[in-house]
Each structure stands twice: as C-alpha cells, then as structure tokens.
Amino acid sequence: MSYDISIWSVNKTSFENEIFNQENIKRQNEGIIFEGPNFQIMIGNSLEVMEEDIPEEVVGQLPGIKYFTEIILEPLGAPKRAFQILKKISKILAQSSHGIIFDERGTISSPTGVKRLETIKVKDDPDCLQMTWWFMKDHTFIKDDFKAFLEFIESTLPEALPRRYGIYEPPQFKLAEKGKEHFIQFLSEHIHEVIVWYPSKPFTYITIQIPPKIGATREGFRASYITMEFLEEVMNQPGWPTELKRFWLKASDQLQPFYGEMRKAKFSIGDTWWRGFPKKLGNAAVIGKPYIDLWPEFTKEAKQTDSGLFYIENIKKDYQDLHSIIAEVPEDLVQLKTKKKHSRNWPFEGPFLKYKK
Missing domain, CATH: 3.30.70 (Alpha-Beta Plaits)
Structure with a gap:
C-alpha cells in the first residue's frame, strides 16, 4: 500500500x-x-x-x-x-x-508564498475591466435561477459575493449575518430598484438590473443586465486570467445572453436599454439567439460554449481587443449614436411599442 x-x-x-x-x-x-x-x-x-x-x-x-x-x-x-x-x-x-x-x-x-490573491494597493482611479451580459429573462430569474448563479459565484469567485447589500449607501445588510437566502429574498423584493452590492477585491462593482418589462416598450427595447467590474491589475496575478475566462464562459451558459462581453470599464456600453452592438468590441464577446443567424462572420471565427453560444475571447495577461481576430461589427447591427434609434438590422419585436389612440 x-x-x-x-x-x-x-x-x-x-x-x-x-x-x-x-x-x-x-x-x-x-x-x-x-x-x-x-x-x-x-x-x-x-x-x-x-x-x-x-x-x-x-x-x-x-x-x-x-x-x-x-x-x-x-x-x-x-x-x-x-x-x-x-x-x-x-x-x-x-x-x-x-x-x-x-x-x-x-x-x-498551501505552501508559503502561494496565495489566492496577492495584495492589491488601492488607487484613486484604478483601471478596471467589466464582464457584462444582456439576456431576456424576467423577474422569475431571481426566483428560479439566481440561487444557482449565486452558488456558482461562491464556488468559483467568492470575492464577488456581496459583503454588504441594500438599496442605499452605505448598504445596511451584511451577507455574513443575514445569509444567502435573505439576500435572494431582498433582491426579489427590490428587483426593479438599483441594488447596492459591495463585493471584495479584486471586484469593485456588481449590479443586476431586471426591468419591469422585458422587450419592446414605449421608450425602447429593454433587457435584463448583469455587470461585474474588477481591477485590471488582477490579470497580472497567477491563474486569474484563466479563472475569469472560465467564469465568463460558464456564467454565459447559465444566463443565456443574446450578447455578452468583457472590456475596459471606461468604455462601458452597459444599461438595460438595448439598441444594438457596440461599434468596437472589447476583449471578449459571446452571442446567442437571435444574433447567431445575423452575424455569420462571427460564428465562423468563434468557438462554442457547452450550451451552444458562440464566443471569441482574448482574455489573458497580454490581452488585446478582438479586432485582431475578427473584423469590425457589421454596420447594420451597430447601435446608432442617437439614443432613440436602434440598429438597422433589428431581430426583436418593436423596438418601440406604439401608443394606443
């Protein structure tokens, strides 16, 4: 033996x-x-x-x-x-x-010197990256799927869990005291409000927004939206580029977005109002239905996730944007500069609901 x-x-x-x-x-x-x-x-x-x-x-x-x-x-x-x-x-x-x-x-x-996360010094204006997803799940997502998503975060990137949360700053609840069930219940009760979610480093900002109505509205087209912002400096630490890539792909399979991305936070395009793709892609992009059929050049160059989404990524220590891999976004799929206008090739209902006479 x-x-x-x-x-x-x-x-x-x-x-x-x-x-x-x-x-x-x-x-x-x-x-x-x-x-x-x-x-x-x-x-x-x-x-x-x-x-x-x-x-x-x-x-x-x-x-x-x-x-x-x-x-x-x-x-x-x-x-x-x-x-x-x-x-x-x-x-x-x-x-x-x-x-x-x-x-x-x-x-x-763990031997001496091997740490999950090395100390990151706080800067006044640090460079950050964002992982963001736009998807079509409504408020039932919190009741049916969010617990599994939260448990996935806990098992892979526990730093992203909310240390504190609430509907104003400073947030009034601590996860260590209230537990995950309370957080999920709180989120379901305030889902149409902006939730304050304080994560731990390297994460700096996390938000989940599910609008009252998904799809076409009188003001435009709305989708559910999650963004997770983290310090760019962590990409220089052992294993973090690999782990963030793994998380981004698995989270995409869970959320089933029609579009998701990773990019520098200062170039963020995010909110719940969807008007089309950004003209410039970031460091990673994933597309699902209905865009899979509208962007064949992307799917030709892309790999597939376990659930069949298509993605292209350049997430590594010396990461670059995706335009070294794929040409720019087709013009008819790009969001227009005017906020009340949407991409010319529009695959959803609407995007505007007409007022009743």
Missing part, C-alpha cells in the same frame, strides 16, 4: 530545485523516483487537466488551476524520515508551480 499526494497548480511543476539533483534520484520519462532506505517516492510529470477533472474540494482554492502532479510514497509504513522528505518535496513542487497540496485524507494545504 502507498500514501498518495496530489498537487493542483496553475503552472507545471519543476524539478529544477537542488533536492532533485541528488544521487538517489532516478529520472524517467514519467517523472522521477526518490529512493531511500526502505522507501521510495515516485513523482509524476505535470499533466494538464480539464476543469471538470479538478476535485470538488479543490475547486475555488486557487484561481486558474490547470495542472495535476501525483506523488506516491511506498510503502505506507515507511519510516518517519520518508514522510518528512515527502512533505518537503511537496512544498517545493507546489511553490514552483503556484499550487496547493491535496493528500489522500482530504487535507488541503
């Missing part, structure tokens, strides 16, 4: 530390073997894994986990010295790969 440890990390593990240059180390194609008196420690090479392969206990521990490294100590009854060496090797490998250690007893530990 053996004692097994796994390392789940953002980067590949490395054998460059001097501990792996000793005479009792054997290198193989599958990894290395550390041989000791009456024991051996087998260390496999890093394997890239899909998100669905990450254990439930590990998900959310670190952003952007992509690699798995297996470490096996034989026999289970090895001397105490063997377990001390195993612990040392595990820490070295986890530090080199920005990872966490997960043992067969279900214990999770």
Whole structure:
C-alpha cells in the first residue's frame, strides 16, 4: 500500500530545485523516483487537466488551476524520515508551480508564498475591466435561477459575493449575518430598484438590473443586465486570467445572453436599454439567439460554449481587443449614436411599442 499526494497548480511543476539533483534520484520519462532506505517516492510529470477533472474540494482554492502532479510514497509504513522528505518535496513542487497540496485524507494545504490573491494597493482611479451580459429573462430569474448563479459565484469567485447589500449607501445588510437566502429574498423584493452590492477585491462593482418589462416598450427595447467590474491589475496575478475566462464562459451558459462581453470599464456600453452592438468590441464577446443567424462572420471565427453560444475571447495577461481576430461589427447591427434609434438590422419585436389612440 502507498500514501498518495496530489498537487493542483496553475503552472507545471519543476524539478529544477537542488533536492532533485541528488544521487538517489532516478529520472524517467514519467517523472522521477526518490529512493531511500526502505522507501521510495515516485513523482509524476505535470499533466494538464480539464476543469471538470479538478476535485470538488479543490475547486475555488486557487484561481486558474490547470495542472495535476501525483506523488506516491511506498510503502505506507515507511519510516518517519520518508514522510518528512515527502512533505518537503511537496512544498517545493507546489511553490514552483503556484499550487496547493491535496493528500489522500482530504487535507488541503498551501505552501508559503502561494496565495489566492496577492495584495492589491488601492488607487484613486484604478483601471478596471467589466464582464457584462444582456439576456431576456424576467423577474422569475431571481426566483428560479439566481440561487444557482449565486452558488456558482461562491464556488468559483467568492470575492464577488456581496459583503454588504441594500438599496442605499452605505448598504445596511451584511451577507455574513443575514445569509444567502435573505439576500435572494431582498433582491426579489427590490428587483426593479438599483441594488447596492459591495463585493471584495479584486471586484469593485456588481449590479443586476431586471426591468419591469422585458422587450419592446414605449421608450425602447429593454433587457435584463448583469455587470461585474474588477481591477485590471488582477490579470497580472497567477491563474486569474484563466479563472475569469472560465467564469465568463460558464456564467454565459447559465444566463443565456443574446450578447455578452468583457472590456475596459471606461468604455462601458452597459444599461438595460438595448439598441444594438457596440461599434468596437472589447476583449471578449459571446452571442446567442437571435444574433447567431445575423452575424455569420462571427460564428465562423468563434468557438462554442457547452450550451451552444458562440464566443471569441482574448482574455489573458497580454490581452488585446478582438479586432485582431475578427473584423469590425457589421454596420447594420451597430447601435446608432442617437439614443432613440436602434440598429438597422433589428431581430426583436418593436423596438418601440406604439401608443394606443
């Protein structure tokens, strides 16, 4: 029998530390073997894994986990010295790969220097990015689907949960005291108002707006709208670009937007009034029905989410806008400068309801 440890990390593990240059180390194609008196420690090479392969206990521990490294100590009854060496090797490998250690007893530990989020200094006017979705779900979304969406946030990006919330500033309720059920109930009772939602860093601003009427109104076309703003600086921290991309795609599958995007906050186009696509795309865009049939050039270049949405993204540390990948938005789908006018190619009802005579 053996004692097994796994390392789940953002980067590949490395054998460059001097501990792996000793005479009792054997290198193989599958990894290395550390041989000791009456024991051996087998260390496999890093394997890239899909998100669905990450254990439930590990998900959310670190952003952007992509690699798995297996470490096996034989026999289970090895001397105490063997377990001390195993612990040392595990820490070295986890530090080199920005990872966490997960043992067969279900214990999770992080070596010194490996943090989910490094300290971000507060600036007077920080640069921010926004993830935003426009979708056609009405107030029943809060009752039927929002709990699952909130639990998804909690399991992947808990920093985005509301520390405090209310209908005015400073918000009067604390999630730690009231709990998620109260937050959901509060949201359902005030869904047509602007909710104050205070997240934790790196998130700076989150809002959900569901108008009284979805679709054509006398003033124009309205859709439900969620935006999540976060500090751009976090894109330089290990794993965060990968985690934010994963979240953006899965959130898109949950919300089923007709359009969603990620872009610099200072170029935000967001509110519940939908008039067509922005002329300039940001760093990521996803489209659903009815726009899938209206923009074939996009779907040709795009990948598909699990639910069949089409997306193009450039979410990484050195991210750029999408016009290095795809040409500009077709002119007949672009929102016009005049707020009372909508794109010439309009796939929805309306956009204006006529006044009754």
